[in-house]
Amino acid sequence: MPFYYNEEDIERAELYRLFAGIFMKEPSDELILQVKEMFRMSFEDSPVNIGIDFANIFLRPDGRLMPCESLYNYPLGDRPGLWGRAAEEVQEFYGAAGLVMGEEMSLMPDHISMEMLFMSYLIENGLSELQWRFLDEHLVKWIPEYCDEVRRHAGTVFYKEVANIVKEFILSEHDALGGEQNGT
Numbered sequence: 495m496p497f498y499y500n501e502e503d504i505e506r507a508e509l510y511r512l513f514a515g516i517f518m519k520e521p522s523d524e525l526i527l528q529v530k531e532m533f534r535m536s537f538e539d540s541p542v543n544i545g546i547d548f549a550n551i552f553l554r555p556d557g558r559l560m561p562c563e564s565l566y567n568y569p570l571g572d573r574p575g576l577w578g579r580a581a582e583e584v585q586e587f588y589g590a591a592g593l594v595m596g597e598e599m600s601l602m603p604d605h606i607s608m609e610m611l612f613m614s615y616l617i618e619n620g621l622s623e624l625q626w627r628f629l630d631e632h633l634v635k636w637i638p639e640y641c642d643e644v645r646r647h648a649g650t651v652f653y654k655e656v657a658n659i660v661k662e663f664i665l666s667e668h669d670a671l672g673g674e675q676n677g678t
Contacts, residue, residue, distance in 0.1 A: 507617040513612035513660055517561050520548045526652065533659055537651035545652040558645055563604035566636035580604050588612060588627050591621060609633060626671045634668040
């Protein structure tokens with residue numbers, strides 16, 4: 495049973511789940527409409543074009559825009575690569591929260607969707623210190639930059655706007671939770 499401090503936590507958890515869905519697989523017509531209405535987006539992109547854009551951005555054969563933290567957040571002197579240090583650190587966070595990744599999970603542990611779902615889990619379970627640490631040590635270190643890349647490569651207004659929204663959401667979450675950690 496989810497544990498929420500307030501209505502705002504429910505909304506935050508839902509937003510993280512929504513964003514996870516947008517990056518996990520090609521969005522359904524229903525999800526596109528939901529996002530368009532929720533964020534009052536104005537675009538004429540068809541669901542077919544949004545699906546093509548999803549493939550062009552996230553499923554590129556060269557892996558250039560794969561939504562995995564290890565490709566964006568790595569120690570100075572290291573090279574970006576899948577299953578990098580970030581993936582290992584993220585798995586440690588999952589374990590600290592009592593989660594074990596099953597072998598049936600098809601996404602990398604540091605995939606943006608997995609990280610967003612994890613934040614939703616932390617919120618739902620009232621694990622506020624882990625929320626702050628995960629946001630500060632992981633999400634804010636790579637998602638804003640990643641969203642900038644998505645904006646540059648997106649062929650649809652839908653994904654350009656989604657990238658802006660996700661970037662601003664992560665930055666505002668960091669500011670808000672950082673203020674709570676510092677007692678402001």
